[in-house]
Amino acid sequence: MEGGGCLDCCIKCLGGVPYASLVATILCFSGVALFCGCGHVALTGTLTILETHFSKVTANHAMLTDIIQLLQYVIYGIASFFFLYGIILLAEGFYTTSAVKELHSEFKTTICGRCISAMFVFLTYILGIAWLGVFGFSAVPVFLFYNMWSTCAAMRAPTLPTNLPANESICVDMRQYGIIPWNSTPGVVCGSALLDICNSSEFYLSYHLYIVACAGAGATVIALIHYLMILSANWAYLKDASHMHAYQDIKHKEERELQDIQSRSKECLNSYS
Structure with missing residues (x-):
């Protein structure tokens, strides 16, 4: 009997786990961790390549250095915020699952609880739109590094002699992207110097980290969309549960009134008899 009771308890506990919210939380944590961790290291490598x-000349890219440091601090804030936000949404999933499981029992959903669920729907929608922008922004360095990598690949092509002077005219100018000001020196790298950059560990690591960071941002967008669907469904369930409880309360009240009327009628009949 104890084994059966323990098994029933485990099944009941597992039945109360919001698996959809759990999957979304794991995906959100993974995406944010990839974006923040890889993005932070990639920004440091990018600054090293530029310098x-x-x-x-340090004075020429002082503003860029400040912007990169600011972005790294923003990354710390994003990681902390989404760690807390993911836990809160998971807890909200547990709450809503309990409310739905206890739909026909004494569990009551309050107006405050439904308002909190609606607030999470709105906030997750706003965060989803913001992360779409982050995803697009994170694709920009991938595009820039891909241009450099494809340029170096063209220079390594077997159809082009490596000692051809024309190779020295193949250049990458970072000033045209607005990353560094036009008075930066040298600002442009050509030929063998460009190949040295592409062969460096900083370039290889930063390029692939930017790709992973972009993928992490995409995973976070998917997680937020998943959250949005879950929260919308949970809010609808809570609303239906509140309507069901209101209906049951009215029904019980009418039944009590009917019983009172019947009892008074019987008393009146007994008094006449």
């Missing part, structure tokens, strides 16, 4: 090859 070493494209802008050797």
